[in-house]
Each structure stands twice: as C-alpha cells, then as structure tokens.
Amino acid sequence: MRTQVIVGALSAALAVGVLTAPAVHAVRGDLAITKVVVNGGKPVVLGTGTKTVSLSVTARTDSPIRESFLELWHGTNGDVNATYHRTGTCTAPSAGLTTCSTSFRLDPKSDVISNSLAGGGWKAYVQLEARDGDYASGDYPAVRVQRAASLTVNAAPEPVAKGKPVTVTGRLLLADWNAGKYRGYSGQSVKLQFRKSGSSTYTTLKTLKTNSSGDLRTTVTASADGYWRWTFAGWSTVPAVTTAGDFVDVR
Template sequence: MRIRATVATATAAALSAALAVTALAVPAAGADQDDSASTFSNIDVNHDWQDYTVGVDAATKRLIPISATVSDPQGIKSVTVELRRGDDAEKPDAVITAGANCHTTNAITSWCEGLLTANPKVNLHNNALAGLWYLSFIATDGEGNVTRGDGLYDLTSFARIKRTTYMSQTDANPEPVKKGQNLTVKARMTVASWATNTNVPLVGHQVLLQYRQGTSGPFKTVQKIKTDRNGWAAATVKATADGAYRYDFAGTNLTMPAAGFTDYVDVK
C-alpha cells in the first residue's frame, strides 16, 4: 500500500469550488509507484441544507449524511468520511468518522455516502464543540493506495454543527385587552447543553418581538430584546388591533434559529 503525497481536486455541488487535497504521509520505501490520486467531486453535506448546517439536541444523537463522487484509475475499494473540529489536524478537538457505503458507477468511479453520528453523550460532550467542522475523505483504491482529501483550506468542505434552540409559546397579557391598553408579551428561550445533556436558558441573546395584524400577512418586528439570565424575553406594547404576537430568534454561528408559536390577541 502507498499513501499518496499528491494533490487532487474536487468540486462541491452546491458552490462549484475547488477542494485542495493533501496527503498526510510520504510513500513507504519500496511501495508501488502510483501517482494517480483519487479525486472527490459532487460533495454533499446534510443534503446541502441551510449551508451545511446540522442542529443537535441535548441528549439525542443525530445522523449527518455526507456523500461524494470518488474516482481513481484503479477503481475505489473503500472510503472513510471524517469531520474534524479544530484547526490543528494533528491535535483536533474532536473527530467524527464513518465508513461510506459506495455504489460503483463505472470501473473508476463510485458514489459514496457516509452517515456520521453526532452524539452529545459520546463525541459532542462539550458545548465548545459547536461551530465549524472540517470535512475530509480518505479513499483506498483497488490496489490499496490511499488518498486523503482534506478540506481544511476550502470553505465549501465543512459542516456547521450547532446546538438546537427552543422558543416557548408566546404569551400576551391581559387578554382580551382594550385598545390603547398595555400588553406584556413574554416567551422563554432555551438551548441544548451537550455538557449536561439538558436544555438550559439561553442568556443575553437578541430576539425579535414580531406582530401581524389580523390572521394573515407578514410579521413585522416591533422590538428587539435580549433574554435575561433565565432565558426570558419580555416587552410591553400598546394594543392597537386584533393580531398575533410571536418571538423570533435568528440563531448564531453556534446555535440554531427558532421561532415561537403565536399568541392571537382580541382587542376590544
């Protein structure tokens, strides 16, 4: 077996960008000389959902489908898919791997998909692991030569693994309310904690109080509020007409977005 020290390229299906592929070892002495590295194309992470984003709950494992078309002059024997958290490939913060299931397209090409398991009780045991994970493919050809395709320097080859957030039912009081009277509108935000395997208050994050007059049409932002130390958002507004209130959270680089269920208010 020879580990290739060559460069191959791949194209991400969603963004049509090049993937720099770098081997991690030099050829062993006396190994067969095969300089035709495997190539990786049509890369798909989580079916390209929301910029390769995956939300993981506090205590429930999540499968992440990752696939690519892999080609080699010697054919494809096997492929492993790897996600790595951390810039240092030698000392990553965490690694998630899975063997891919490959289907032969022709003598030199296979379509391969791996189902990687993100598990808060095993490999996502720390909230600091939320964020950008780098993607690699390790292909073994028909003669046992290995090519490692490492996407560290290509932002098309990654997954965003984020903590799931939750917004409670929006509650507006008093109900019914007289026109011109004050309404207090509340909702509570929590976020998955991978460290404790429970949902905890989402503290100090901006949420949007939104209002829609009547029963149809778009919601409009009324106020921007930060959640308190218990995850609550509360705002006071003037009741003007029948309509629905809700809170909306846009998410962050580490947390998923969430919108609360509406509370429809009758104004007398």
C-alpha cells in the same frame, strides 16, 4: 495527537492509539474526489439527544472503489478534539462517477461533544482506493455544528379590549452539551414582532434582552387583531429561532 475519539466502524489497523490528524490532499492515478457533502449541506443543529449526520462523497473513477474511509472531525494543526469515522458504502461507477456514503451519530452525552466545539472547525476527511490501485484522499470544509435553541411566546389576555395592555412573554433556552440539558440563554437580543390579521408581513416593534433565566416580558397596547412572535437571529454557534405567532383577538 487526537485528544478525544469516538469510533464508528474501525479496522484493526486504525486502532485508536495510532490515529493521527488527517493528511492534506493526496492523489495516485486518475481517481478524483469531486464533491463532499455533510448533512445535506445544512448546519448540524444538536440538542441534548443524538443526531444522525450524513456524509456523501462523489468521485470520478474508471474502476470500482475497493476501500473507503470517511471521517468527520474537529480540530486544527493536528490537534484533533473529536472524530467520528466509518467505512463508506460505494456505488459502482456510472458514467465515470461513483458515490460513497455513510452516517455518524453525534451524541452530546459523550465526552467527545462539548460546548467549545460548537460552530466552525469541523472538517470531512475522505480516503478512497480503487481496485486498479488509484487513490485519493483529503480534508474538506464541513458544515457548522450548532447548539440547538428553543423559544416560546405567550400573549395575554385574549381576548382583550382595544387600547388595553397586552403582555407578551417568552423564554429562550440553549442546549448545554456539557450538562446534558437546556438552560436559559441570558443577555441575548430578541425581537418582538407583530402581524396584523389579514397581513402576511411581520413588523418588529421592539428589541429586548433576555434576563439571567432567558426570560422575556414586555407590555404593548392592543390596537388590532393579530399575531405576536419573538425572533432570535442566532450566532455562528447557535441557529436562528422564531416562534409561531400567538393570536390575540382585540375587541
């Protein structure tokens, strides 16, 4: 059964109490779903504010779509943790193809979104019925929904004499959907990189781990003008993030 539900545009026949896990693929007639795209095919990176996520479906049909039901949901084996559903807006068939689309507003302030839902496990469910009675429905893999991260950098002093120390600091924060705010992301490996002025390539000089507050701090020797940055590779539940380069003038 569905344990948590957000309702978008919902008909009376689909009242919250009667929702069940979406079925696997079903087809009647020659209506065929050929493509399902969530968020343009890119991961959904959700911070502490709302995020609008698109869902687009392409179908092959010789009759206009009469009803469309589009859903973004998370769960396995009928145990659904979260669901967003709406009626789609469909174009008239052109060269045998039609597109139905809608969008959902994911809100971490709702009890539907929790830290445990980050990563995979999100699916798109599509249900289409044409005017001639043809029907198609099914679940399709969706993009990952990730907790947003932020990373800062500061290299000082600037300017600095050649051979003198430069201190590079930073902080890695992670969106906590449960608390509705960003927290320091501790114990994470972050690379310190340098790009010499005039070059287009960054070189990794060392790798540090964030402390309990997500902070980073290290000292390097000033050798040439250039840009310092931190880069975090990310996980399936957290996107990669890299700071802009902080320029230090070496004299």
